[in-house]
Amino acid sequence: MSHSTPALTEADRLMTVCNSCRYCEGLCAVFPAMELKRSFSDGDLNHLANLCHNCGACYHDCQFTPPHEFAVNVPGTLAQVRTESYAHYAWPKAARPLFARHGTALAIGMTLITALFILGFVALNEPGALLTAHLDDTRFYAMMPHEAMIALFGAAFLWMLLAVFMGARAFWRDAGTPQVGATDHAQATRDAAQLRYLDGGGMGCFNEDEQPTDRRRLWHHFTFYGFLLCFAATSLATVYHYVFGWHAPYAWHSGPALLGIAGGIGLVIGPIGLLSAKRSRMQELGASGFRGMEVGFILRLRVTGGSGLALRVLGETPLLGPLLALHLGAVLTFFLSMPYGKFVHGLYRYLALSRHARDMRRHHGSI
């Protein structure tokens, strides 16, 4: 079958090699999924690539990795295909180049947006308010009215949802649209929540060499659950505001604050671990040309989490204003950039896992 990119062509070649071998069958979901087919469309390969958690086990277990002439590198090739698939399915089309230049776009966007917030704060309020907001009863809202905040962030959020949905739909359709049932979603949720396939078939995932030493699963848990906790904090605060009419600021021992603090800690620790793992990892295992996206995503999570935490800790000082601008800038950039960066990996992987759960149920009656 002919393919649209060199990475997809290479992935197809590897799937033929692996299908004739199958030694890695017990390591993860990718190989059993591959065994169900003898020829692979672009959509099939993108599905397999998003199923791969890049644990690295099959690189070290393979008798054919370079320098062998068969030059089999499944994790590296699937990483390339996977990363390119994010751009390939992005909506609208015009935004696709953002992936390759993600780091730059992010840095510029973030600076610009934060600066705009600062300008706005200064322009809308009397000069000096930027550094005195901590003395005001209404705190944040002394800078920016609550309604304005809701309108701005609501709009950005909706745009993000739409764009992410369109991308996910294109990804889903490209490998056929199977009937995925509730049991499949339950299975996929469990697999995703535990990062089941990041464990190298049971020994942990691989980093610098053939010793499984990487704690990436732990760092990812910190990051992911940190993110979920922050999301929960914001949602709960919204409920407080609209349902109960309780307005921010909330005391440190209130629900939203506790969730936010826990989440913020996760979002600081997790990304540090992920970043350092990424730095020491064997280059062969990753994609090339998308470092800005990989690092940018992690840094942005850190800036978001970190500035949120700082707001909490330094909220009583003159830094409140600038920090608020930074945090709001980070969150807004985060929303706007979500459909065009690493964020989508979670969603595509979840979709791949649910498709996989269904395929396994159909073919083997179990997973």
Next chain:
Amino acid sequence: MAAWDVLVAGGGNAALCAAIAARRAGCSVLVLEKAPKFYRGGNTRHTRNMRCAHDAATGTLTGPYTGDEFMQDLLRVTSGNTDEALSRMMIDKSYEMLDWIQQQGVRFQPSLGGTLSLGRTNSFFLGGGRSMLNALYRTAEGLGVEIRYESELTDVEIEGASFRTATVQSPSGETRIEARTLVAASGGFQADIDWLKQGWGERAENFLIRGTPYNKGSLTRALIDKGVRQIGDATQCHAVAIDARAPKFDGGIITRLDCVVFGIVVNKRAERFYDEGEDIWPKRYAIWGRLVADQPDQIAWILFDAPNLEKFMPSLYPPVEAGSIAELADKLSLDPAQLCETVETFNASVVGGRPFNHVEPDGNRTEGLEIDKTNWAQRIETPPFYAYPVRPGITFTYLGVRVDDRARMVMQDGRPAENMFAAGEIMAGNVLGQGYAAGIGMTIGAVFGRLAGEGAAAHVA
């Protein structure tokens, strides 16, 4: 005093099992592996399973496989050509091996997709042979075994029945290493084509070597030259028919073709030469290497038609495809008239009629041919037609050194060596006079490797 208690030559399953066993018994152990790090563990890195006796099903084995049944299988595949006492000892020890090897970090999984027939008898390595090997290396290094790559044992100094020093070639030159015991686990000699020619003549030029290019038997030769008794002759080996397009060395498992039963096999003259339906499982595929070796230019083609394409495990290279038999002959540079004639006569002789079932003899046969196909005969009639070119693929050779039931080498005069042990391919001929049973190569390496390591440790103590 010698610097090392135990010197191990080789870096595969046999070598590592010996090194780990000796180290656990308290010895200082040096492993010298001829290959660079990536290619360490020669043929072991290509394996997928091992055959051990067990009395009950386990999480990864579907049912019991007793020592008696194992012995029966071994007698059957070797046609009785085995040292029975030694084999029985190995099989008895294979019971414990399942646990022992897992204690060294090796992990198992249920049998691989496409190999269900082995699910009861063979334990499959999770992640395959290289994963298994990596686990053994991690364990050995963790215990303090020293490993040097790109170090080949090329000669040995033996006094009477006692090993003294070894000559070692490495990138830094030639050195001599003293040790109190030697474990030879350096594989067969299949990668030395000239040595193969001593048994096979010029035919060996057309053989493909399925595994490592490093197993050239330099140590085997030195040991035999210095007084260790030889076992086996240069023609005995495990050979299967593999894709003729495979690289000369190290093509591994993915070039094997499991499709003889689905069609017919023709030689350069476009004629059939053997019963493709002979039921001698589990040797079914293992005989075809030798059969092809006896054909002109050591090449043959497996022919089948469209409905069979996806009935067997896929392999690396795509089959040659054509709309008619004549066109297929053209693509294969065979005589079209002769190939058509062969296929037509075959088709006309199929009596079959029963449901086709490739997992057991199904009684579908031809009648009246000079060479009948006695099972799985079906007409080759639905285009497109397909062909795979095949050549003999040598897995490993059986000529090696004689050992006793403690894995000690036996000298020319029948005395056991004092401090020399052997394990794995280098002594496989003791168990395999001929023939093969899937997974037994790793059993030979693990059982004799562990024995050798323990024996060496006992000698040192």
